[in-house]
Amino acid sequence: MKVNKRMKISRKKSKYLWLILGIILLMILNSQGLLDKPKDLFFRGTASVQGSLWKEGRKVSDKLSFFSDLINFRSEREKLLKENNKLRSEIAKLKELERENRILRQGLNISSQENFELVLTQIIAKGSENLSDSIFINKGKKDGILENMAVVSPQKILVGKVSKIYDHFSKITLIFDKASSINVRVQSSRAKGILAGEGMNNLTIDLIKREEDIKSGDIIITSGLGESIPKGILVGGVIEVQRKDIEPFQRAKVKSYLDFGNLEEVFIITGY
Amino acid sequence: MKYLLIILFFILMGLLQVTIISQLLVGEIVVNLVLISIIFFNIFKKLKKYGIWASLAGGLTLDLFSTLPFGVITLSFILITFFIQRFSNIFKKITILPIVLSVGLMVVTYNFLLVTLVKIQNFIPIFKWYQIDYLSLRHFLGIEIVYSIGVTILFYFILELVCKLKNVFSKKKI
Numbered sequence: 001m002k003v004n005k006r007m008k009i010s011r012k013k014s015k016y017l018w019l020i021l022g023i024i025l026l027m028i029l030n031s032q033g034l035l036d037k038p039k040d041l042f043f044r045g046t047a048s049v050q051g052s053l054w055k056e057g058r059k060v061s062d063k064l065s066f067f068s069d070l071i072n073f074r075s076e077r078e079k080l081l082k083e084n085n086k087l088r089s090e091i092a093k094l095k096e097l098e099r100e101n102r103i104l105r106q107g108l109n110i111s112s113q114e115n116f117e118l119v120l121t122q123i124i125a126k127g128s129e130n131l132s133d134s135i136f137i138n139k140g141k142k143d144g145i146l147e148n149m150a151v152v153s154p155q156k157i158l159v160g161k162v163s164k165i166y167d168h169f170s171k172i173t174l175i176f177d178k179a180s181s182i183n184v185r186v187q188s189s190r191a192k193g194i195l196a197g198e199g200m201n202n203l204t205i206d207l208i209k210r211e212e213d214i215k216s217g218d219i220i221i222t223s224g225l226g227e228s229i230p231k232g233i234l235v236g237g238v239i240e241v242q243r244k245d246i247e248p249f250q251r252a253k254v255k256s257y258l259d260f261g262n263l264e265e266v267f268i269i270t271g272y
Numbered sequence: 273m274k275y276l277l278i279i280l281f282f283i284l285m286g287l288l289q290v291t292i293i294s295q296l297l298v299g300e301i302v303v304n305l306v307l308i309s310i311i312f313f314n315i316f317k318k319l320k321k322y323g324i325w326a327s328l329a330g331g332l333t334l335d336l337f338s339t340l341p342f343g344v345i346t347l348s349f350i351l352i353t354f355f356i357q358r359f360s361n362i363f364k365k366i367t368i369l370p371i372v373l374s375v376g377l378m379v380v381t382y383n384f385l386l387v388t389l390v391k392i393q394n395f396i397p398i399f400k401w402y403q404i405d406y407l408s409l410r411h412f413l414g415i416e417i418v419y420s421i422g423v424t425i426l427f428y429f430i431l432e433l434v435c436k437l438k439n440v441f442s443k444k445k446i
Contacts (some may be wrong), residue, residue, distance in 0.1 A: 007351045026341035031398050050291055057292035126294035127338050130412040134339040173339055200300050200411045
């Protein structure tokens with residue numbers, strides 16, 4: 001009886017061992033890119049289900065957020081009215097500057113920097129655990145998407161970078177992900193730094209020189225240094241600056257302007 | 273046939289997780305419905321034999337959509353299955369309390385396992401380095417435990433209601 005029980009336990013243990021070895025083998029095959037075709041096949045087979053489930057999820061999430069929005073409605077309204085007035089005057093100023101800029105560019109024969117080639121894509125899934133931030137889109141290698149291309153929202157706010165491409169699908173690592181780091185600068189003072197994801201919608205800029213000017217409320221844009229992300233894409237605003245006397249660099253916390261909850265489509269910048 | 277149904281069910285659960293559940297955030301936190309289902313499958317005696325296949329199917333589906341290194345979610349689920357199957361025998365009767373305790377404990381174990389496995393794979397040169405540390409768990413672990421326990425209690429009462437209704441209807445037939 002005891003021998004039988006022991007045999008049963010050791011058989012169970014060996015089952016676990018074989019499974020673990022099998023998964024390690026899959027991990028090795030994946031690292032060599034040998035699982036890309038089967039993965040693409042799976043995504044293609046489930047794409048229509050994913051697309052409709054994602055839309056259903058959007059609806060449920062909208063209904064649930066309606067109740068929480070009601071609670072904050074009054075204070076949000078006041079805040080937005082103030083912001084609206086401020087933005088109106090800024091828009092007027094910017095329109096004037098844009099006109100001047102266009103005339104100067106025409107005079108100097110320089111093409112506009114915002115002539116991006118964009119590919120519209122649909123979000124079909126989101127990474128499933130709290131340790132990483134990623135989304136899945138319905139365009140891939142066959143649509144001209146390449147790894148490391150920049151991804152922006154319809155309002156041209158930086159969303160992230162293409163981290164993995166399959167024939168018909170791509171994985172986007174969001175700017176909040178711990179694996180994300182992007183060269184950025186402060187729009188007003190032109191101070192440079194590295195924007196790093198901290199997870200859970202948190203962002204920090206590191207390696208800003210001590211003598212550089214950075215303060216709460218400053219706007220952060222991409223610097224376009226040494227990567228496939230064009231310069232001048234809007235990222236977010238500084239909410240807190242951390243400065244220590246003994247350290248040669250400053251750090252700043254940044255809040256992204258991205259409203260991820262309402263994001264359904266994103267654009268991939270395929271050329272600029 | 274039953275095994276195939278369980279595998280298909282967990283693939284569907286994985287798809288539900290990455291599409292619908294991932295949008296139902298509480299304080300920016302996602303609840304892991306696949307993990308909760310796996311715990312349910314491994315804790316009830318009648319379902320235990322399917323537990324490992326549930327972990328495999330659910331884990332591989334979630335791995336496909338994750339930016340974490342491929343395979344670590346599946347490995348964590350298999351280890352979770354091993355732990356629950358080993359230790360669930362200490363509960364004489366499966367009531368809500370042991371289930372809630374298991375979910376709370378396993379949510380912590382699962383997240384620690386994920387970080388540990390990624391750290392281990394970072395040492396192996398053929399795999400890509402992935403930036404991760406235990407400190408990042410502090411941002412969400414507390415809320416994830418509470419959220420998961422809430423969903424588990426809801427799950428448990430729905431299951432109990434279904435069982436009661438089933439009994440009522442089977443008695444009526446007799």
